[in-house]
Amino acid sequence: MRKKIWSPLTATLMAIIMNSCANQGHKEYASYEQYPTPRGESLTEMEYRRDTTRFTLWAPTAEEVRVRIYDEGDGGETIQIAKLLPHDDGTWTTEVAGDLAGKFYTFNVKIDQQWQGPTPGISARAVGVNGKRGAIIDWDTTNPEGWGDDRRPPVASANDMTVIYEMHHRDFSISPSAGIRNRGKFAALTERGTRSPEGLATGIDHLVELGVTHVHLLPSFDFASIDETRLADNRYNWGYDPQNYNVPDGSYATNPYDPATRIREFKLMVQALHRAGIRVVMDVVYNHTASLDGSNFERTVPGYFYRHKADGTPANGSGCGNETASERAMVRRFMVESVSYWAREYHIDGFRFDLMGVHDIATMNAIRQALTRIDPTICLYGEGWAAEAPSYPADSLAMKANVARMPGIAVFSDELRDGLCGPVSKPAEGGFLAGTPGCEMSVMFGIAGAIRHPQIDMDSVNYTQVAWAAQPTQMIAYVSCHDNLCLADRLRASLPRATPEELTRLDKLAQTVVLTSQGTPFIFAGEEVARSKQGVENSYQSPDAVNAIDWHTLATQADLNAYYRGLIALRKAHPAFRLGDAELVRQYLEFLPTDGTGLIAFRLKDNAGGDTWNNIIVAFNARTTNARLAVPVGKYTVVCKEGAINPDGLGTYTGEEAIVAPQSALIMHGN
Numbered sequence: 001m002r003k004k005i006w007s008p009l010t011a012t013l014m015a016i017i018m019n020s021c022a023n024q025g026h027k028e029y030a031s032y033e034q035y036p037t038p039r040g041e042s043l044t045e046m047e048y049r050r051d052t053t054r055f056t057l058w059a060p061t062a063e064e065v066r067v068r069i070y071d072e073g074d075g076g077e078t079i080q081i082a083k084l085l086p087h088d089d090g091t092w093t094t095e096v097a098g099d100l101a102g103k104f105y106t107f108n109v110k111i112d113q114q115w116q117g118p119t120p121g122i123s124a125r126a127v128g129v130n131g132k133r134g135a136i137i138d139w140d141t142t143n144p145e146g147w148g149d150d151r152r153p154p155v156a157s158a159n160d161m162t163v164i165y166e167m168h169h170r171d172f173s174i175s176p177s178a179g180i181r182n183r184g185k186f187a188a189l190t191e192r193g194t195r196s197p198e199g200l201a202t203g204i205d206h207l208v209e210l211g212v213t214h215v216h217l218l219p220s221f222d223f224a225s226i227d228e229t230r231l232a233d234n235r236y237n238w239g240y241d242p243q244n245y246n247v248p249d250g251s252y253a254t255n256p257y258d259p260a261t262r263i264r265e266f267k268l269m270v271q272a273l274h275r276a277g278i279r280v281v282m283d284v285v286y287n288h289t290a291s292l293d294g295s296n297f298e299r300t301v302p303g304y305f306y307r308h309k310a311d312g313t314p315a316n317g318s319g320c321g322n323e324t325a326s327e328r329a330m331v332r333r334f335m336v337e338s339v340s341y342w343a344r345e346y347h348i349d350g351f352r353f354d355l356m357g358v359h360d361i362a363t364m365n366a367i368r369q370a371l372t373r374i375d376p377t378i379c380l381y382g383e384g385w386a387a388e389a390p391s392y393p394a395d396s397l398a399m400k401a402n403v404a405r406m407p408g409i410a411v412f413s414d415e416l417r418d419g420l421c422g423p424v425s426k427p428a429e430g431g432f433l434a435g436t437p438g439c440e441m442s443v444m445f446g447i448a449g450a451i452r453h454p455q456i457d458m459d460s461v462n463y464t465q466v467a468w469a470a471q472p473t474q475m476i477a478y479v480s481c482h483d484n485l486c487l488a489d490r491l492r493a494s495l496p497r498a499t500p501e502e503l504t505r506l507d508k509l510a511q512t513v514v515l516t517s518q519g520t521p522f523i524f525a526g527e528e529v530a531r532s533k534q535g536v537e538n539s540y541q542s543p544d545a546v547n548a549i550d551w552h553t554l555a556t557q558a559d560l561n562a563y564y565r566g567l568i569a570l571r572k573a574h575p576a577f578r579l580g581d582a583e584l585v586r587q588y589l590e591f592l593p594t595d596g597t598g599l600i601a602f603r604l605k606d607n608a609g610g611d612t613w614n615n616i617i618v619a620f621n622a623r624t625t626n627a628r629l630a631v632p633v634g635k636y637t638v639v640c641k642e643g644a645i646n647p648d649g650l651g652t653y654t655g656e657e658a659i660v661a662p663q664s665a666l667i668m669h670g671n
Helices: 013-021 169-173 186-190 203-210 257-277 298-299 331-347 361-374 401-406 414-421 440-447 489-494 500-514 558-573 584-587
Strands: 044-048 052-058 064-070 079-083 091-097 104-111 164-167 214-217 221-223 242-248 279-284 348-352 377-382 410-412 475-476 518-523 590-593 599-604 616-621 629-641 654-659 664-670
Touching: 044 475, 052 064, 052 104, 052 361, 064 091, 079 091, 104 298, 164 169, 169 186, 169 500, 186 203, 186 257, 203 257, 203 558, 214 348, 242 257, 242 331, 279 331, 331 361, 348 361, 361 377, 401 410, 414 440, 414 489, 414 500, 440 500, 440 599, 489 500, 500 558, 500 616, 500 664, 558 629, 584 590, 599 629, 616 629, 616 654, 654 664
Parallel strands: 164 214, 164 518, 214 279, 279 348, 348 377, 377 410, 410 475, 475 518
Antiparallel strands: 044 052, 052 091, 064 079, 064 104, 221 242, 590 599, 599 616, 616 664, 629 654, 629 664
16 A cells, blocks of 8 residues: 555535536537547657647547647746647647747646646656656657667566566665666666675676566656656655656656656666566556546546546545546557557566556456567566455456456466465564464465466465466466565564574575466565565655665675575576466476475476476475475485575485475475
8 A cells, every 4th residue: 555645636526527527528428438539549649740740639528728838848938829629539639830849848628618737648758857748859869779679588478487576766776885877767777787895796787697587667657756856855756656657757867857868768778678688567557646636637538537436536446546447448548558658669578557456357458469469478467456446346357356357467466475474464473484374275376376276275275265367377476575564574573583594594485485386476676685674564755775775785695695596597497387387287286295384395297397307396394393295206306405506406315205494495306
């Protein structure tokens, strides 16, 4: 939950809007469903040419629409005003003669004799400082050298997503210990050769060393909470308060006043990551806007883009004061075009949907289909829940329970997360890692990829009684993310008496479960160096002192970092851990019998997935004592034990009973 303060319309005003929509504008409509939709394939609102600029705005209920031209992106007087002409598809257009490159603009819509207020439109692609005005730019100036040759790093299929690394631009690079010049900026992820004070790789080089295949960037579009004219104030926000969905945020640019800079630097960042072999996932937040009253949506087509309760008040499935109405034709079209635009123009390789459960299933499937047409390897996943019950039928929402009806879309598994760590809402209560009885089946459910498996007793799984994933690639496996406590803080909260050595062992154990599960592994930036946020659970606007990653820990947590590298390399090298198909998981993944609480084991048999290893035995012991595990008789090579990993082997074992060290994982394979 983001604890932000919003300013929604009053219930009375919303009732007026909803009840009188038929009288708004130059035409009458009995319902939102009757609003006309634009012809053509794009919602582009500003098309620049050297001799003229064309402006287009969808505003079907408007009586009049004007566009104002300015010299400045913020402040200054209007230098020109032009009226737009209406069309029967709900759009208004005009052309303004002359070379307007470097100028700025706003639309203003009149409804019921009232001007709604200036807006850059709903689909602005370039803006001035703080995003209040659209920018007129020559788009060719935004492409870095070699952009036309940029290519997505090869990924054969969804099961080849070895690990997703979730990061916030500022967290990752703001500390002086990162050794990065452009700290807290898009450009930070273009610098190579950066080092910590101890000489260890940071920045993009660290990601390469770690083995990351996908970087998940927290919101990078233009959000409202940071004043880009006062960046010296060093204010912080996660960015889940959307303002302009199709523009990179200016606070992460080296010059927020120049509209082309943020665009060019974002592309340079993507290009640098691609050259390093890393794909880029963008966190998108279409479920709500930073505010309702005064939003670009509301100033353009009042009421249309949002859901409302029966009494006319704004619905609040986002928990942030409003929820968008994805099921409406133009909202769906806006979302489809927006993600397609990022994929095409910025070469984005994937999208993570914030509170995806607010959106309807049909819209999410339409987005998946549009991205597949661009590139079927573009990934799509999201939170399969909402903050509050959305004002839309539950059986039609993109909730976790309905993910089987959304092929090619994945959701996070809170069953695995809380099975390992304990209830997220009760940090002091532990799960499997803390030795709490009854958590084993929830962890096993996550290991299998949230699919139906003959050895999973769904009655013993937390939060769900039905296996919701049709394929294991529809499950995101994780133990922590930007929300709630990070892993190191969660372990301290549930095990306050644990020694540093025990906490490190349990950290390794948790991520071994994640990286050997059949879902898609996801780690939070800095977990590989035991990152702490000082116990702050909702750090969305906490200072850098709380959120920044201290890269000195690359040296102090070298053993933990090396273990993460080993886990990722192990998963990359062995397809048995990422079979990618539910039938193959049911055929080759077999859970082994254990003697009770705190011990889980499975084997991947018969060269699963064409693996070079035959029978792979994986065991997790959360107990504080050794555990005995019966295994099929054979000769095994041990590759992980007692908190160490070496794919080439840590020794051999022959017999029918293995010993699993306390609070650690054992992985071995038959030849």
